Amino acid sequence: MSGILVHLMRHGAPYEPGLLLGHRDDAPTPVGIARCVSRSAALAFERVISSDLRRSSIPAAQIAAMRRLPHSLDPRWREIDFGAWDGMAPHQLDPAVQARFWDDPEAFAPPGGERWSQLCARVGEAVAGIDRASLILTHGGAMRAALSVLFGFDHRQVWAFELPYGALVSLRIWPGEGLPATQILSLDSSKAG
Template sequence: MSGKVVHLARHGPPRRTGLLLGHTDEPPADPAGGLQGCVPDSLPVSRVVSSDLLRALAGAETLATVRGVELCIDRRWRELDFGAWEALAPESLPRTTLAHFWDDPDACAPPGGERWSCLRDRVSEALPDLEDASVVVTHAGAMRAAVSVLTGLDHRQVWAFDLPYRALLSLRIWPGDSPAGQIIALHTGLPR
């Protein structure tokens, strides 16, 4: 029972950075998706799964084509929905409002947006559908939600992880009734 290893890749930079881009369909800065160097050639890839948002999908399409594997689009790998805060700079929001969100993202979710627990629930639902050696091209929030689901870490602990654009997170997921996993590699600061 060695479990399966899956890889979560954060998309390349969008055209506009520094904004709360949840479900906003911001195109990538690089038409090919900007994942160059993110997934090493030596890494076995059985299938590419992607969020349906363009900033992730562009890189996923390129990766699937280069590797000659199936591309599956799965909305469950979308970023947290920031509701009324979509596409705003965090510094444009009242400091106390944003602080309450960071402190308790369930009780103080963005107006019209999604609670942290909802993001965790949909990522938790998506994890069992991944096959061994899948690469998921997704968003920092969904990656953190996966780590939270698999390790039991709370939002403060996983939000402390630095997940820059093009970060690659490898996870081993053990079989069983409830998700259980371990982080086996976290690659950040990759060549651009």
């Protein structure tokens, strides 16, 4: 068996980059959309899945329409819920509180937000449902959660991956009991247009 090809792509740049955008539904810029469309051109996939948030769903819908492929919205691919911090710039937060979150997002979730284990659980469910070659337009946190679920990395390990807007991670997954066998085919986090 050759496994299932999965491409995880981070959405294009929003109009206000640098904010903690969790479930806040900001649209991507036209340049951000074009970057995602361009990055998908050489990829092989049979369907497009995206977060239901516009910064992922708008480029996903365009890619699916161009390829005449099905596109489904799946809220399990949303970014981590930053709760009361959603939409804030990092400098607006108490540095000590923010540092505790980045150091231990399980014990120090944002007020009203999501714990790391909750993000990994919902993304893990979404990963388990992948049954054919797919392009998944999602968010940096969800991509890191997928890598954590698939490879057993902890949050510190996956947050070491640089995943700028439009970053692409291509994987091959062999489903099975427990942790699926997985191979990273490429991780392209280049910032060039």
